[in-house]
Amino acid sequence: MTTRRALVTGAGHGIGRAIAAKLAAAGYIVGVLDLNAQNAESVAGELEGAMALVADVTDAQSIDAALDAFGTAPNLLVNNAGIVHFGPVIEESLDDFVRVITVNLIGCYIASRQAVQRMSAGDHIVSITSINDRTPAPGSGAYPAAKAGVRQLMRQLAVELGDRRIRANSVCPGFIDAGMSEPIYANAKIRTARSAAVPVGRLGTAQDVANAVAFLDSEAGSYVNGHELVVDGGVIHTLLKHLPRD
Numbered sequence: 001m002t003t004r005r006a007l008v009t010g011a012g013h014g015i016g017r018a019i020a021a022k023l024a025a026a027g028y029i030v031g032v033l034d035l036n037a038q039n040a041e042s043v044a045g046e047l048e049g050a051m052a053l054v055a056d057v058t059d060a061q062s063i064d065a066a067l068d069a070f071g072t073a074p075n076l077l078v079n080n081a082g083i084v085h086f087g088p089v090i091e092e093s094l095d096d097f098v099r100v101i102t103v104n105l106i107g108c109y110i111a112s113r114q115a116v117q118r119m120s121a122g123d124h125i126v127s128i129t130s131i132n133d134r135t136p137a138p139g140s141g142a143y144p145a146a147k148a149g150v151r152q153l154m155r156q157l158a159v160e161l162g163d164r165r166i167r168a169n170s171v172c173p174g175f176i177d178a179g180m181s182e183p184i185y186a187n188a189k190i191r192t193a194r195s196a197a198v199p200v201g202r203l204g205t206a207q208d209v210a211n212a213v214a215f216l217d218s219e220a221g222s223y224v225n226g227h228e229l230v231v232d233g234g235v236i237h238t239l240l241k242h243l244p245r246d
């Protein structure tokens with residue numbers, strides 16, 4: 001099999017960094033794309049066959065320049081770049097709401113749109129959503145709406161790009177002890193309570209998410225298309241466990 005080339009957005013930190021490392025270890029040529037130049041360069045420097053690409057997923061020209069610098073089209077695009085702005089959705093500023101939708105949803109659309117123009121049969125898009133794509137979390141602003149949009153966008157791409165034999169899938173992480181959630185789990189009380197709430201008894205890791213991405217892009221995952229792979233230790237199914245019974 002020829003060497004696959006993967007472009008991972010938001011790969012300078014957290015989950016994206018773990019995805020880039022997992023793919024590089026599996027022999028991919030990896031584009032470590034991030035808005036933060038220092039982090040992109042540092043991660044790319046740690047990985048065999050990796051290249052730092054400084055770009056903003058909300059800017060099509062910036063993404064095109066990164067694709068040009070990467071050279072040949074990516075066989076795998078991982079839309080991982082994302083932000084969250086905490087607070088009740090109705091109380092946050094319009095600017096904050098729009099920014100979260102812009103980075104998470106429109107950024108995913110822009111990177112996919114620009115990459116697909118260069119992709120061919122056998123290529124693949126995987127987007128990192130969240131269990132918030134189906135379960136709103138109080139106090140998480142526009143984030144659940146943005147992730148629900150990403151999930152549906154991947155389904156649409158799976159259908160529209162089928163004729164070109166390009167697949168599109170999502171990975172939906174749950175409580176992950178990495179990246180943007182690190183400050184949450186620095187609180188020991190929250191850490192213990194959330195770990196206990198997960199059927200498998202622990203928080204997830206960035207590696208758990210990276211493993212799911214690698215599976216979907218592998219030969220073993222090659223018939224999976226338009227799917228959302230939930231990586232949450234089963235926490236999404238625990239609603240009825242918390243309701244009293246007589």
Ligand code: NAD
Pocket residue numbers: 009010011012013014015016033034035036039055056057058079080081082083103107128129130131172173174175176177178179180181182
């Ligand atoms: P993180 O903050 O550690 O990393 C996000 C990266 O994206 C950063 O390196 C940042 O510089 C980059 N980025 C932000 N805006 C960008 C832009 N406009 N263009 C290019 N790069 C940009 O966050 P993380 O926790 O690793 O999150 C990665 C993905 O996983 C996100 O999509 C997030 O929504 C999702 N997710 C995270 C968790 C979690 O608990 N950590 C859970 C579910 C889903």
